[in-house]
Amino acid sequence: MYFDYSNKTKSMMSDVSSFMDEHVFSGERIFAEQHAAQEDPWDIPPILEELKSKAKAAGLWNLFLAHSKNGPGLTNLEYAPLCELMGRSWIGPEVFNCAAPDTGNMETLDLFGNAEQRERWLTPLLEGSIRSAFAMTEPAVASSDATNIATSIVRDGRDYVVNGRKWWSSGAGDKRCELLIVMGKTDPSAHRHLQQSMILIPRDTPGVTIVRPLPVFGYDHAPFGHWEVSFDNVRVPMSNILLGEGRGFEIAQGRLGPGRIHHAMRAIGYAERALDSMIARVKQRIAFGKPLAERGSIRENIAWSRIEIEQARLLVLKAAHMMDTVGNKAARSEIAMIKVIAPHMAQRVFDRAIQAHGGAGVSDDFGLAHQWSMSRSMRIFDGPDEVHLEAIARLELARETALWSA
Known part of the structure; x- marks a missing residue:
């Protein structure tokens, strides 16, 4: 099987590669210097937003959204070499608004969110004005089997009440993070693959606690990082459920x-x-x-x-x-x-x-x-x-x- 990149992809590869050479690789050094000079290691160095503005102005933005009107219309095959080029730098993906977990969360909202959810959350994520986190893995269970997830999502009147503890939620402690997409159980008695639901929780909701950063082999990955998060009687409207109960x-x-x-x-x-x-x-x-x-x-x-x-x-x-x-x-x-x-x-x-x-x-x-x-x-x-x-x-x-x- 032979893959020949389309002319469109080749042109975008050239644009991304040039941008990386001109701005991103040198930006890594500036990022490190600014980060070292900050009193709070969890503050975002200014250079990152400067680079993002330049990428957006150059039209190199949200490239990951395959088959979506919110992206440039690239297929997965067309996006692959661009993602590879961005991946050569540890700050590269975010510069182009193509960093995890926002990419997955934007795809989730694009595919499964209703009009109100997309307007409230997808639009600012696409603009790069906020960031988000995905809360699925739990410390108390073997989360490699997602049916083990124990976080509860219980209906109470016109609200849902969420209780549980998550960890390895990348970016949850980022000061720009405003949204958590949380997976939990709405019906523990249902079929094992219909018990789980996903719900949108604003990070500033009462009961959401950012517990601690989790280092990886000693690296805390500040100012981004991976976090443990607790949900204690977190109350959100029923309209925050994604797609419906049991669709997780x-x-x-x-x-x-x-x-x-x-x-x-x-x-x-x-x-x-x-x-x-x-x-x-x-x-x-x-x-x-x-x-x-x-x-x-x-x-x-x-x-x-x-x-x-x-x-x-x-x-x-x-x-x-x-x-x-x-x-x-x-x-x-x-x-x-x-x-x-x-x-x-x-x-x-x-x-x-x-x-x-x-x-x-x-x-x-x-x-x-x-x-x-x-x-x-x-x-x-x-x-x-x-x-x-x-x-x-x-x-x-x-x-x-x-x-x-x-």
Whole structure:
């Protein structure tokens, strides 16, 4: 299968790449300097909003919304290389208003929100004037099985009352975050996949408590971060329910397919940057009389990294193509495959890059240790490897059974 990018995509790739070179990569240094100078590490450095304004003015905005009038009309396949380019920078996705969890939340509201919900929440998210969080994972249960979710959503008159505790809600502590999309149970007695619902909760609602930031391998990821959040008798109007009671799993399937492919695309982008860093390093460093680039083990690491990046990219493009042509359900095996292979690939590439940098690799000087931690945690936070591998195997076994029965 061969994927040739459309002329439209090639033109946008050139625009995004130029913007990254001209503004974003240099903006990383300014972001770090401004952040270090702030009294409160959870304040947003001014450079980020400046870059967002420039991207919006350049028309490089909300590129992720496939098949939507609220985006530029790109398909998943057309968006894939753009997402990869943005993923080469840790601030890149937000600069273009294409950062998680806002992307998934905007897709959710675009697909499943009513007119009032879209006007109240989707419009400012599309404008980039607010941010949002998604509250699903819970500390008290194995959330890899979403039917375990215990947060309660109980109807009381014309309101719902929400009680529960969530964690790993990315961006919930961001001072710009105004909306939490929360998954909980409205009917524990219903069929196991019809018990759950999603509800919109403004972050300033009484009873919502931002408990603490959760570090990843020691990184707090300020000023963004991942947070534990408690909901104690949080009362919101019935109109805040998304799509209707018992529709939570249906919404999740619509939300998680594109979200997972976006993570995989970005992983390829930052793996490419790690490979670039490794190549530059080994060309410059001399050990035992010759450049590291002339060492066989280094050359093998470079070759394997290139092979694995290309393999992952092709599988991501296939998944994107299938999502566009036959739908997310038919592409569920490919989506699960890229969810497994992309972070594994990125983790290996970063590990090799760290090794090539020696002591500098495990420091903060090159960002490799930080990105390694993200690629490792990606194997958990978007659904653990084991869940996706089980889904792939189940589909393969069913396919083989059907072939033998034919």
